[in-house]
Amino acid sequence: MAQEDLDLSVGYQLKRVQAALRAAMDDALRAHGLTTPQYSCLELLRQRPGMSNAELARGTFVTRQSMNVLLQHLQEAGLVERPATAPSGRALPARLTEEGRRRLDAARADVTAVEQRMNSPMTPEEAEALARRLATMAEALGG
Numbered sequence: 136m137a138q139e140d141l142d143l144s145v146g147y148q149l150k151r152v153q154a155a156l157r158a159a160m161d162d163a164l165r166a167h168g169l170t171t172p173q174y175s176c177l178e179l180l181r182q183r184p185g186m187s188n189a190e191l192a193r194g195t196f197v198t199r200q201s202m203n204v205l206l207q208h209l210q211e212a213g214l215v216e217r218p219a220t221a222p223s224g225r226a227l228p229a230r231l232t233e234e235g236r237r238r239l240d241a242a243r244a245d246v247t248a249v250e251q252r253m254n255s256p257m258t259p260e261e262a263e264a265l266a267r268r269l270a271t272m273a274e275a276l277g278g
Contacts, residue, residue: 145272156253163245167238168212172197172205174246177231177239180215185228214238 141147160171169177175195179186186194192202206229209215214235217227231239254262 149269152253156249159249159252160246163249164242166245167242169238169242172201173209173214174239174242176202176205176209177214177235178243180229180231181236181239184230187228191229209235 157171160174164171164174167174172195176191179191179194183190188202188206189199191206192199195202195205197205206215206217210217212234213232215229216232217229257265
């Protein structure tokens with residue numbers, strides 16, 4: 136593929152934005168002792184307490200095995216809690232602790248600033264339209 140083709144490739148530009156966003160988020164979250172997947176996990180648990188390991192893995196785009204390790208680290212850090220035994224089946228529903236909620240709240244402002252910086256070349260209406268278009272593209276691919 137020629138350079139001009141890459142510049143116009145939606146997939147290539149999406150990957151470029153994803154890599155830049157991940158680097159900016161990792162930089163912002165480092166001050167809070169969090170990684171981007173850990174932050175995403177905490178944010179999901181704030182919005183939907185009690186999610187299972189599998190649900191969290193899907194929501195943060197990591198494998199179930201990676202999510203298990205991630206949850207263990209968050210639990211050891213006192214940011215999430217899970218029951219010692221499953222209330223039913225094998226799933227151990229996770230919940231934020233008060234410390235997890237405080238850490239998430241502190242980190243959220245920095246994450247919002249990263250997203251605002253990323254969206255700064257667009258009007259709010261353009262950013263909303265882009266987000267809708269990207270969601271449509273993900274649906275078209277079955278995601």
